[in-house]
Amino acid sequence: MNSNRHVVIIGNGIAGVTCARQLRKLDEKVRITLVSGESKYFFSRTALMYVFMGHMKFEHTQPYENWFWDKNRIELKEGWVKSIDFAAKNLLFQSGEDMSYDELVLATGSKPNKFGWAGEDLQGVQGLYSKQDLELMEKNTQEGVKRAVIVGGGLIGIEMAEMLAYKKIPVTILVREKGFWGNILPKEESGLVGRHIREHHIDLRLNEELEEIISDPNARVKAVKTKSGEEIQCQFVGLTAGVTPNIDFLRKTELEVNRGVKVDFGFRTNIKDVYSIGDCAEFHEAPASDRKHVEQVWYTGRMQGETLGHILAGHNVTYQPGVWFNSAKFLDIEYQTYGHVPARWDTGQVKSFYWEHPVGKVAFRMLMDLNGRILGVNNFGFRLRHEFFDQAIREGWDGDRVISKLDKANFDPEFFAPYYIAIQQAFKNQFGGDFTISKKTFIQKLFGASV
Structure with missing residues (x-):
């Protein structure tokens, strides 16, 4: 395998960074570039809530010192990719710059779901996934927020509720299932979590869905209306009804996509020398009978990054996810x-x-x-x-x-x-x-x- 080649990885989350690090361990000569518009340096996404609550500074969420990347000869390119010319093997950035590659890894992660609710794009309405989402949430909750409504349960929803409650902002959570995270947890566990949430003075509404988000005269949220007809006054709405692969810029290209970028168990796409890992990848077949086609979990992203690092170094391996x-x-x-x-x-x-x-x-x-x-x-x-x-x-x-x-x-x-x-x-x-x-x-x- 030609070690003078250029491997470009779009996305510096856990999957992309692990892939870069593993490849460098196995190949000293290959040129590696990590591309991200979100942040220059890799950070722990699960620590964002602690930055919001003032327990950490953002730089404390970065597990590697800034010199680490130069020492390991992993180039960092800060910028958003606008489009990809797969035939020419070239990236075009929103800034107008471009970059060529020999092999490309798509590790673009997820974005919060939106379901076409009326008012979902109003000021004060947002999800929580990226560094930019954290910065927007800090701005949206600075002053004048007397109540917040979170749409959807699950792990991001409870994190956002804890963040808001820490700042003394009353929170209502709308969950369409009859139990918190009821599509994942059995009834007893869901009940345990639900009781715990209410004990923390969080207004948990089960069997309740969002109908629309209502605007004030300045295009900012002033209330939500539920499907049961209730109107809840609020100045912040968190959309936490799951995430979806962040691949909009890859649609309408020759790359095969569905919910995510379609890959085999070697993370190969339908285009030669193009791979995909992490939250944005979708397997043609589920890795096991109890696994999903899209795996959006930190540790699976790490495992996928390690596996692809071996593959790019010329090792004949495939993804073996093991026990969930x-x-x-x-x-x-x-x-x-x-x-x-x-x-x-x-x-x-x-x-x-x-x-x-x-x-x-x-x-x-x-x-x-x-x-x-x-x-x-x-x-x-x-x-x-x-x-x-x-x-x-x-x-x-x-x-x-x-x-x-x-x-x-x-x-x-x-x-x-x-x-x-x-x-x-x-x-x-x-x-x-x-x-x-x-x-x-x-x-x-x-x-x-x-x-």
């Missing part, structure tokens, strides 16, 4: 999920075990097939080890084995009560099992925990 994993926070409740735990399942095909602590903020669910083999886990309010469940699901452990070894999965036992003991007892009460619940008295004395 995600983590997040609902206000101060930590959430982890491993494997396949859908919002609903056929009780004739799946066995479910669910335990919830009496305080209502800690919970554990495990799904098993009819033979008792683990399918997936949801965990709320305390941490469990990723590698433990990755191995258990990959190797198809019986539920008994998983529960009997749950103490091995306990993360930071100094800071987390031994909930696994109560989980073990509840599992044994429901399903039986020949394992013993050991060390209970010792651990209770050690931690002073009531389980």
Whole structure:
């Protein structure tokens, strides 16, 4: 492979940056350029909320020092790409500049969904994804905001609600499902999160949808109208009903696109020497039976970037995503999920075990097939080890084995009560099992925990 070639990566999020770093590790000669109009330097997108709340400065969200890129000979080009001439292998920037490439990686990420609501483009109405969105939110909430309305639940919605609440701005969340994140979480977990949100004085409206956003005489939002007919006065509206691949400038070209840029498991598009990874990529076929065609999660972006880095360095590999994993926070409740735990399942095909602590903020669910083999886990309010469940699901452990070894999965036992003991007892009460619940008295004395 010609190492004097020029690889251009559009997008400096986790997928694009990981690809650049991996390729540089494997090839010392290839020229690499990272292109981004959003920011010159890579930053942690999940930390934007802490910048808004004043806990961090924006530069603190950048995990690499500015000299890192020169040292690793990764060129940074700040600018928005207007169009691509795939035949000539050339990028045209909005500034009028252009750039040639030998191989191109499209890692342009996502943008907040809009569904054609009346008033969705008014001042004071926005999503939250990019650095520019953060800057706009800071401007839109500086003064005169007596109430905010967030349209849509999920992870971005709860982050935005926490940001607004921190600044003492009352918040109403409109969620069309009958439970918070009800298309992802089972009923019990959704109920736990919903209760927690309301306990933080956030006005959570379930089974409610946006009808229109109403303007004042200055083309700024003054209220929203719901489909039930209620009018809620507000001066800020957050649109957090999911995200979609950021590929509008790639449509109406010879590149094959659908929701995202269509790729195979080597991230190849229908155009030679053009690849796509991260939030904007869409697989022709889902990577696994429990995976989606578009994977918009931080850790899958990192895995895709690593894999493509190997491919661009000449290695014969394909994307092997492994066991599904995600983590997040609902206000101060930590959430982890491993494997396949859908919002609903056929009780004739799946066995479910669910335990919830009496305080209502800690919970554990495990799904098993009819033979008792683990399918997936949801965990709320305390941490469990990723590698433990990755191995258990990959190797198809019986539920008994998983529960009997749950103490091995306990993360930071100094800071987390031994909930696994109560989980073990509840599992044994429901399903039986020949394992013993050991060390209970010792651990209770050690931690002073009531389980």
